[in-house]
Amino acid sequence: MLSPNDKKNTVLITGANRGLGLELTRQYLVKGWSVIAVGRQSSTALEDLKKSSALEVHCLDLRDDHALSELAGELRDQTIDVLINNAGTMGRTSFAEHGLEAGKFGSFNRDEWHEVFDINVCTPMRLAELLVEQVAASGNGRLVTISSMVGSMALNNLGSMYAYRASKAAVNSIMKSMAINLAPRGIIAVAIHPGFVRTEMSGPMAEIEPEESVAGMIRVIDGLKVEQAGMVIAWNGETLPW
Numbered sequence: 001m002l003s004p005n006d007k008k009n010t011v012l013i014t015g016a017n018r019g020l021g022l023e024l025t026r027q028y029l030v031k032g033w034s035v036i037a038v039g040r041q042s043s044t045a046l047e048d049l050k051k052s053s054a055l056e057v058h059c060l061d062l063r064d065d066h067a068l069s070e071l072a073g074e075l076r077d078q079t080i081d082v083l084i085n086n087a088g089t090m091g092r093t094s095f096a097e098h099g100l101e102a103g104k105f106g107s108f109n110r111d112e113w114h115e116v117f118d119i120n121v122c123t124p125m126r127l128a129e130l131l132v133e134q135v136a137a138s139g140n141g142r143l144v145t146i147s148s149m150v151g152s153m154a155l156n157n158l159g160s161m162y163a164y165r166a167s168k169a170a171v172n173s174i175m176k177s178m179a180i181n182l183a184p185r186g187i188i189a190v191a192i193h194p195g196f197v198r199t200e201m202s203g204p205m206a207e208i209e210p211e212e213s214v215a216g217m218i219r220v221i222d223g224l225k226v227e228q229a230g231m232v233i234a235w236n237g238e239t240l241p242w
């Protein structure tokens, strides 16, 4: 629902060209927010949304620190109410195509691990450092990383997906530390599990559509309380165990 205050708000979303990032972009635009969409490429669907003047698209390699610094410079005077680190990868094998064979024991590849940690862990860390002033300027800033329940030790009953699981556990740890370090700046940092969603990553066998996942995640973000800082929260509002 559109509230008068929503109109002034701005969200930055990474990996906005497809999947959950695209749906986040669409639903924030419907809410009347300004959206800064960031990714290594655009898409027809994202370009269609660009007919809305509230959307700006920045194409850059999210693993390129120089490009990230340039982006932060371009956004120097921009207030960012919500920063959503959404871009993510499972590496060279996805759950959609390989199920639990994805990233299984015995398939270690050092370059692949670097790639997975680069995008899933290092980019959220670096972007937060580069954009912290813009988020703090909100006075009500939210720093969100789309993580996964597979990062939870307590919920790991299946193994496999080694690099992906490890990267999501690592980024949960980062969000916990940022929740502590950035609380004095009025920023709430959290990790959010989007559910098992029908995107290219999880495939058509997944449980929910991006529309439902994103509507839930936006509700969670809208309702975030200081006590939830540092937690891993699911799209339906449930707090997940470490």
Ligand SMILES: NC(=O)c1ccc[n+]([C@@H]2O[C@H](COP(=O)([O-])OP(=O)(O)OC[C@H]3O[C@@H](n4cnc5c(N)ncnc54)[C@H](OP(=O)(O)O)[C@@H]3O)[C@@H](O)[C@H]2O)c1
Binding pocket: 014, 015, 016, 017, 018, 019, 020, 021, 039, 040, 041, 061, 062, 063, 085, 086, 087, 088, 089, 119, 146, 147, 148, 149, 193, 194, 195, 196, 197, 198, 199, 200, 201, 202, 206
């Ligand atoms: N779908 C699920 O069931 C599920 C469950 C738990 C968590 N998640 C998390 O949700 C987030 C979004 O996933 P999704 O389901 O929407 O997956 P998706 O459809 O595969 O989209 C992934 C997005 O991340 C971007 N990305 C991947 N590798 C990148 C790289 N090296 N540099 C820049 N951008 C890169 C992709 O951009 P390109 O088009 O340029 O590749 C794309 O925009 C991810 O963090 C994922 O781990 C998803």
